[in-house]
Amino acid sequence: MVNNIKTNHESGEGKPGFFSLLKTAAAAAFGVQSDRNREADFSQKTVIPYIVIGILFTAAFIGTLIVIVSFVVE
Numbered sequence: 001m002v003n004n005i006k007t008n009h010e011s012g013e014g015k016p017g018f019f020s021l022l023k024t025a026a027a028a029a030f031g032v033q034s035d036r037n038r039e040a041d042f043s044q045k046t047v048i049p050y051i052v053i054g055i056l057f058t059a060a061f062i063g064t065l066i067v068i069v070s071f072v073v074e
Contacts, residue, residue, distance in 0.1 A: 016041075021049055025057040 016024070024041055027033040033041075041050065 016044065016049060018053075021053040022057070024050065025053045028054070029057065029061070 024033070024037065027037065044050075
């Protein structure tokens with residue numbers, strides 16, 4: 001029965017949560033988004049949360065690369 005319970009994001013109702021957005025951004029970065037999750041993402045009323053999390057995810061990724069490179073260069 002637990003597997004049949006859907007979150008608001010998966011059922012297309014309400015706003016997606018932070019971890020759902022983070023999962024979507026990570027899946028998009030690695031190119032492994034499932035059709036069901038993609039359809040749930042595109043059924044949302046606004047794209048603003050996805051744009052914001054995309055920018056934050058990209059900034060965190062670039063920041064991580066900068067830190068790693070600075071450790072390697074030293």
